[in-house]
Amino acid sequence: MGSVLTVKNINVYYGAIHAIKGISFDVNKGEIVTLIGANGAGKSTTLHTISGLLRSKTGDIEFLGSSIARTPAHKIVSLGISHVPEGRRIFQGLTVEDNLQMGAFVTKPDRIARNLEYVYEQFPRLKERAKQVAGTLSGGEQQMLAMGRGLMSDPRLLMLDEPSMGLAPILVDQIFEIIHNLHKAGTTILLVEQNAQMALSIADRAYVLETGKIALEGSAEELMGNEQVQKAYLGE
Amino acid sequence: MADKIKKSINAKRLKGAVRNNQYRKEAIISYGILVIGFILLQLGASAGLIGRNLQGQFVPICVYMSLAIALNLVVGLSGELSLGHAGFMAIGVFTGIIVTRILESSVTADWLRLIIALIASAVVTSIAGFIIGIPILGLRGDYLAIVTLAFGEIVRNLMNVLYFGLDKNGKLHFAFNHTIEEVDTSGRIITGAIGATGVHKTASFASATLLTAFTLFVVLNLKNSKQGRAIMSIRDNRIAGESIGLNVRKYKLMAFVMSAALAGMAGCMFGQNYSTMAPAKFNVNTSVLILVFVVLGGIGNIWGGMIAAALLTVLPEALRQFADYRMLTYAIVLIVVMICTYNPAIKARISGIVKKLKPKKKKHGKDKTGKEAA
Numbered sequence: 001m002g003s004v005l006t007v008k009n010i011n012v013y014y015g016a017i018h019a020i021k022g023i024s025f026d027v028n029k030g031e032i033v034t035l036i037g038a039n040g041a042g043k044s045t046t047l048h049t050i051s052g053l054l055r056s057k058t059g060d061i062e063f064l065g066s067s068i069a070r071t072p073a074h075k076i077v078s079l080g081i082s083h084v085p086e087g088r089r090i091f092q093g094l095t096v097e098d099n100l101q102m103g104a105f106v107t108k109p110d111r112i113a114r115n116l117e118y119v120y121e122q123f124p125r126l127k128e129r130a131k132q133v134a135g136t137l138s139g140g141e142q143q144m145l146a147m148g149r150g151l152m153s154d155p156r157l158l159m160l161d162e163p164s165m166g167l168a169p170i171l172v173d174q175i176f177e178i179i180h181n182l183h184k185a186g187t188t189i190l191l192v193e194q195n196a197q198m199a200l201s202i203a204d205r206a207y208v209l210e211t212g213k214i215a216l217e218g219s220a221e222e223l224m225g226n227e228q229v230q231k232a233y234l235g236e
Numbered sequence: 237m238a239d240k241i242k243k244s245i246n247a248k249r250l251k252g253a254v255r256n257n258q259y260r261k262e263a264i265i266s267y268g269i270l271v272i273g274f275i276l277l278q279l280g281a282s283a284g285l286i287g288r289n290l291q292g293q294f295v296p297i298c299v300y301m302s303l304a305i306a307l308n309l310v311v312g313l314s315g316e317l318s319l320g321h322a323g324f325m326a327i328g329v330f331t332g333i334i335v336t337r338i339l340e341s342s343v344t345a346d347w348l349r350l351i352i353a354l355i356a357s358a359v360v361t362s363i364a365g366f367i368i369g370i371p372i373l374g375l376r377g378d379y380l381a382i383v384t385l386a387f388g389e390i391v392r393n394l395m396n397v398l399y400f401g402l403d404k405n406g407k408l409h410f411a412f413n414h415t416i417e418e419v420d421t422s423g424r425i426i427t428g429a430i431g432a433t434g435v436h437k438t439a440s441f442a443s444a445t446l447l448t449a450f451t452l453f454v455v456l457n458l459k460n461s462k463q464g465r466a467i468m469s470i471r472d473n474r475i476a477g478e479s480i481g482l483n484v485r486k487y488k489l490m491a492f493v494m495s496a497a498l499a500g501m502a503g504c505m506f507g508q509n510y511s512t513m514a515p516a517k518f519n520v521n522t523s524v525l526i527l528v529f530v531v532l533g534g535i536g537n538i539w540g541g542m543i544a545a546a547l548l549t550v551l552p553e554a555l556r557q558f559a560d561y562r563m564l565t566y567a568i569v570l571i572v573v574m575i576c577t578y579n580p581a582i583k584a585r586i587s588g589i590v591k592k593l594k595p596k597k598k599k600h601g602k603d604k605t606g607k608e609a610a
């Protein structure tokens with residue numbers, strides 16, 4: 001199992017605010033790795049740094065063996081990292097299918113039809129709504145669309161930022177089932193969640209982030225059984 | 237201000253139907269307005285139904301339509317506010333005048349000189365757009381509006397002290413802030429605040445209409461292209477645009493530079509329609525006027541902007557009978573139209589009535605999706 005992503009000692013600032021304080025972690029091929037932590041712990045900031053929207057002052061980020069720490073954001077997508085940002089960032093005015101097509105902006109034209117078919121397979125609901133304007137979709141459908149769009153660029157690593165945020169429990173189950181299916185199909189996933197219970201239930205390994213630092217790490221099972229984690233994140 | 241405009245863009249997009257049909261419809265309406273307008277005005281003029289004053293407005297109408305289309309590229313497609321388009325227009329005007337004057341002896345055909353001048357104006361204004369676009373497109377919303385406004389003023393003030401002329405040997409001279417000794421009165425092209433004088437006019441209603449058609453062609457094609465969709469996607473959701481690998485700066489700059497070039501060409505045509513042209517014309521009022529065309533026509537609505545440009549260019553002439561109250565009437569007309577098309581309360585009332593008229597079936601569908609979202 002080769003390493004897909006290696007994050008080494010990154011420090012990220014918003015002006016004077018020191019948001020990420022020297023964290024390191026890695027994601028191996030075919031794994032689901034989850035970053036869990038409370039609101040404001042720095043989970044989104046970490047993903048933004050990997051996708052090139054923010055820069056680390058120190059350390060390095062390696063993707064498939066080469067450094068991407070200085071690569072511009074739009075090139076990182078074509079290298080194979082797909083970032084599904086938090087808050088269901090879809091193109092409201094475009095139809096579902098056009099949103100998916102936009103997701104393939106950097107994809108080789110001959111793969112687009114295949115990818116579209118694959119996304120529709122994973123998200124049958126999106127196929128039903130293909131011609132609907134995306135802004136009129138329900139919250140859960142918008143999240144599916146954002147994830148589907150992320151899959152259109154043939155990602156070698158899919159980064160999901162709080163896909164369950166603000167969804168009803170039944171929809172959360174659906175979304176996690178889809179993530180599980182993607183994992184089974186071989187997609188490598190870095191999952192950011194506040195819903196630690198759900199995240200740990202499908203992940204291979206996990207890192208617990210607290211105010212910009214990694215407080216704990218281990219296999220998902222280990223952390224599930226960890227007293228500290230249970231107290232702080234699992235509400236037991 | 238920028239936020240409000242963005243919201244109304246999103247509201248409009250939500251109503252959008254299937255994309256390709258919409259583009260086809262837009263193209264047919266836009267070109268239709270241009271062709272029918274041209275034929276009607278041409279027939280009206282030759283039949284003697286249209287007065288000389290109004291005939292004098294034919295070229296400006298086309299120019300302002302082009303400017304409205306060009307600005308829509310920035311305001312409508314790219315979702316940024318520019319208050320500096322009079323600056324690009326001015327650069328186009330004076331580039332065009334200088335180029336046609338230099339070529340006067342070597343290129344005898346008016347139309348050819350006009351085409352060369354248009355190309356030169358496009359080149360110069362796109363360079364200007366590129367130079368100011370690079371640092372400012374990182375700014376957003378109101379900041380961009382302020383900086384572009386300043387740009388327009390800087391251009392006008394530079395034009396105010398610019399001297400250009402040909403000496404007896406046909407050599408080109410230019411200077412800032414003082415007259416040029418080698419150039420006698422007949423060789424002067426641009427004279428500071430007086431501006432350009434003795435311009436040999438090369439514009440015509442037909443060529444101005446063709447320029448508008450060209451502007452339409454460029455903008456509609458961009459809108460319907462992969463690049464155009466990238467530009468509009470970034471406008472709709474910048475973060476999502478970044479997340480799918482769009483180079484935000486590149487596409488914003490592309491829209492801005494193309495818009496600047498088209499505005500420069502429109503300016504060139506404008507300058508070729510008068511024998512004199514003073515820089516004072518290209519102040520903030522003119523930039524705002526172009527923005528008013530775009531806003532009044534519905535942001536992002538290409539043909540709406542064209543109609544607004546045509547009507548608001550003709551209106552001051554038509555209101556001449558009100559004499560002193562002309563500009564007051566003009567302002568009142570503007571305000572009333574704005575309120576009717578943009579006031580959310582009035583809009584909500586209208587859409588409320590429309591909803592009542594719709595069959596109940598749709599409401600059920602909505603409830604279902606609403607529950608799922610909760």
Ligand SMILES: Nc1ncnc2c1ncn2[C@@H]1O[C@H](COP(=O)(O)OP(=O)(O)O)[C@@H](O)[C@H]1O
Nearest residue numbers: 014017019037038039040041042043044045046
């Ligand atoms: N744009 C920003 N400007 C300044 N501070 C920010 C910004 N975005 C996030 N932060 C701060 O950085 C820290 C980490 O935020 P974030 O990564 O969004 O947390 P999480 O995703 O874990 O909820 C928080 O303290 C937050 O207030």
Ligand SMILES: [Mg+2]
Nearest residue numbers: 043044045086
């Ligand atoms: Mg977050």
